[in-house]
Amino acid sequence: MIINFSYNFILQQYWCAENKINVMQEQQLTYNNFGKVSRIAQGSNSVDFVYGVDGQRIKMDKKLNGINTIKYYSENYEEKNGVGYDYIYTPAGLSAIAVNRNLF
Numbered sequence: 001m002i003i004n005f006s007y008n009f010i011l012q013q014y015w016c017a018e019n020k021i022n023v024m025q026e027q028q029l030t031y032n033n034f035g036k037v038s039r040i041a042q043g044s045n046s047v048d049f050v051y052g053v054d055g056q057r058i059k060m061d062k063k064l065n066g067i068n069t070i071k072y073y074s075e076n077y078e079e080k081n082g083v084g085y086d087y088i089y090t091p092a093g094l095s096a097i098a099v100n101r102n103l104f
Helices: 007-018
Strands: 002-005 026-029 039-042 047-051 059-066 067-074 077-080 083-090 093-100
Touching: none
Parallel strands: none
Antiparallel strands: 002 026, 026 039, 039 047, 047 059, 059 067, 067 077, 077 083, 083 093
């Protein structure tokens, strides 16, 4: 399913704040069978999302101005462009983030 937007306040906040893209361009949203957004496209830029069997996001592939950024998600862990982030929790909440830059 593809839905075309010329303006959407929620996407405006994401695309403007982080990527400085003209939000008045047409945006295309594609949804998966579970009603979750699987692709957001605007001009030559796009963000693709992959979900696991539990419906949680496991991967984001962002293409912005010719630069590709891939981010992986799992419980208490993220990986972005070859750098791993382990979120360490204690009973008091998030206590530390261990950064591993040597994944490859």
